[in-house]
Amino acid sequence: MSASKMKLLLLLVLSVSAVRGASDYDEDEEIIVALKPHVDARGHRPLVQGSERVMVSQPAPPPISGSVYRARPTIPPARSALRKEPEVQPDEGGCTHPSEELGALCPNGCELKSALLKQERNVRPTVAQLKNDILGLSQSSSIIYKYVEGLSNELRERQRQTQDNGNLVNEYTSDLEQHHIYIKQSIDTTFPSSIRHLRGVLDNLRSKIQKLETAITSQNEKCKKPCTVSCSIPVVSGKECEDIFRKGGVRSEMYLVQPSDSFFRPFKVYCDMTTQQGGWTLIQKRQDGSVDFGRRWDDYKTGFGNIAFDVGKGFCETPGEYWLGNDQISQLTKMGPTELLVEMTDWDGNKVLAQYQQFTVQNEASNYMLAVARYQGTAGNSLMEGAPQLFGDNRTMTIHNGMMFSTYDRDNDRWSPGDPVKQCSKEDGGGWWYNRCHSSNPNGRYYWGGQYSRDMTKHGTDDGIVWMNWKGSWYSLKEISMKIRPYFASKR
Missing domain, CATH: 3.90.215.10 (Gamma Fibrinogen, chain A, domain 1)
Structure with missing residues (x-):
């Protein structure tokens, strides 16, 4: 069915609907008129002048304000007479719309399943390869993480050892400084004092040696003869x-x-x-x-x-x-x-x-x-x-x-x-x-x-x-x- 025929069919349907609607409205109007007395539109003036009663008109109520409908949509311009070539989608499936301009309809369930199965067969090896790649990356990441963690622990241990070595070096440096001060003080003060003291001791020993030599000489002179008691023993004696x-x-x-x-x-x-x-x-x-x-x-x-x-x-x-x-x-x-x-x-x-x-x-x-x-x-x-x-x-x-x-x-x-x-x-x-x-x-x-x-x-x-x-x-x-x-x- 062509597009022009479709347009004619739609116009025909709309015309029938409008005629039917107007016919219904007129029948209602005739019923209302039949109930009222007939008045001649042109002969409403009375025959006898002066016998007509003057009618006082009542004020009209105010009109209803507001709007029931929204604004009418803008009528789109007429389509160009040039025909647009339909775009063919790959694996589009389904049926074709009566109007060529509307393109292809959505595929049904079976066609969609077939398409998905076909795509799944193509995608599954890729997904499996991606899984293997992801597993390999995961294992590599775990190994790298453990290696990095080991390096971090070793770095912390080296830093601790470096700090301990620094503290030990500082301690040894402090001890060396104290020993240097002590040795310098000993050389400058203690040693000279000790030397003076030892000289005094040496002089004292020399004096004692001379006294001993004199005493030995004296004893040798006395011992040249047998030792005898030259003093007399008192006459008095006792048990003790x-x-x-x-x-x-x-x-x-x-x-x-x-x-x-x-x-x-x-x-x-x-x-x-x-x-x-x-x-x-x-x-x-x-x-x-x-x-x-x-x-x-x-x-x-x-x-x-x-x-x-x-x-x-x-x-x-x-x-x-x-x-x-x-x-x-x-x-x-x-x-x-x-x-x-x-x-x-x-x-x-x-x-x-x-x-x-x-x-x-x-x-x-x-x-x-x-x-x-x-x-x-x-x-x-x-x-x-x-x-x-x-x-x-x-x-x-x-x-x-x-x-x-x-x-x-x-x-x-x-x-x-x-x-x-x-x-x-x-x-x-x-x-x-x-x-x-x-x-x-x-x-x-x-x-x-x-x-x-x-x-x-x-x-x-x-x-x-x-x-x-x-x-x-x-x-x-x-x-x-x-x-x-x-x-x-x-x-x-």
Whole structure:
């Protein structure tokens, strides 16, 4: 069917509709007119003039305002007579519209399915390839993410290490600066002061060496002849110095005593008749280092040294360096209750004492075991309490009470008994009631000046004349003496 025929058909339909509508309107109008009286349009004036009533007209109501319809659409211009070639769509499907200008209608469901299936067959390999590509990209992205994360962690660790190294370098730099300051200060100040001090010590040592050389020369001159006691021994004698004092011997000098046991022969002693009302028997004396106390067991058993000598008064009133003898000491203390007095002097002239109201030394069968009690004094209770600088077992090892006597050839101490290398007497320079090893060492080596160092010793130990409770270690006393007498509960 052509387009012109369609236009004619539409005009025909519209005309029939309009005629039918006008016919319906006129029929209604005729019905209304039939109900009213007929009036001649031209003959409305009355025949008789003046008999017509004047009609007063009522005012008309206002017209309705507003609009029911919108404006009419603009009539499009007539189409050009030129025919437009229809555009053919690929795979358009469906049917063609009667009017060629309207193109192709939409495809039906089957055609649409066929088209979609056809396109799906073409698209599916591409989609599968895209999936594989996306999966590969995802795996690559995961690997790259882990690699980047590892690099980030390593970078943070390197940064932390760098920061730590920086802090360590700063710390070492600060320490080096402090050491540099210390070394510079030592070079500028400490070393010159130490050198001056060492020069003073060297001069002091030279002076002491000269004194020792003079003393050795003097001793050599005296020892060219056999040593003899040139002073006379007082006639008065007794069991011990207290007995002599009670018999009238009131001058401090050398006496001859014989304890009550007649098995022992009389022996010489020095009696102190002035200290604490006298009556003291001197059993040990150190004052100038003239006698070597590093002796064997037999020497300590019988005694050694110079008991006393004459300084020009005609009698032996000045005590020398000596050890009375363990047999004699044991014999004197076994006669009855005995007290011990230890007097000490340092190199500045200060003096202290340690006094024990009970003092006993057993016989040789018991290795001259020591027993002391009831301390009083100012030097410190070395024999019973040990070194105050130590604590616990270390301090207990320095207590001398209850110990047996030891010499370098008779080891009775508690430091590895039977071991010839570990011997207190061998290391500490003399015979004594050693434990492991000492807090006091009256029979040690004599050092001039008091202070001494490890390098000055024979075995690297504090082997001087030490009383640790007063002066501590590494200080050798100038003088020390040990005296005994019978103990009295009340004054004479």
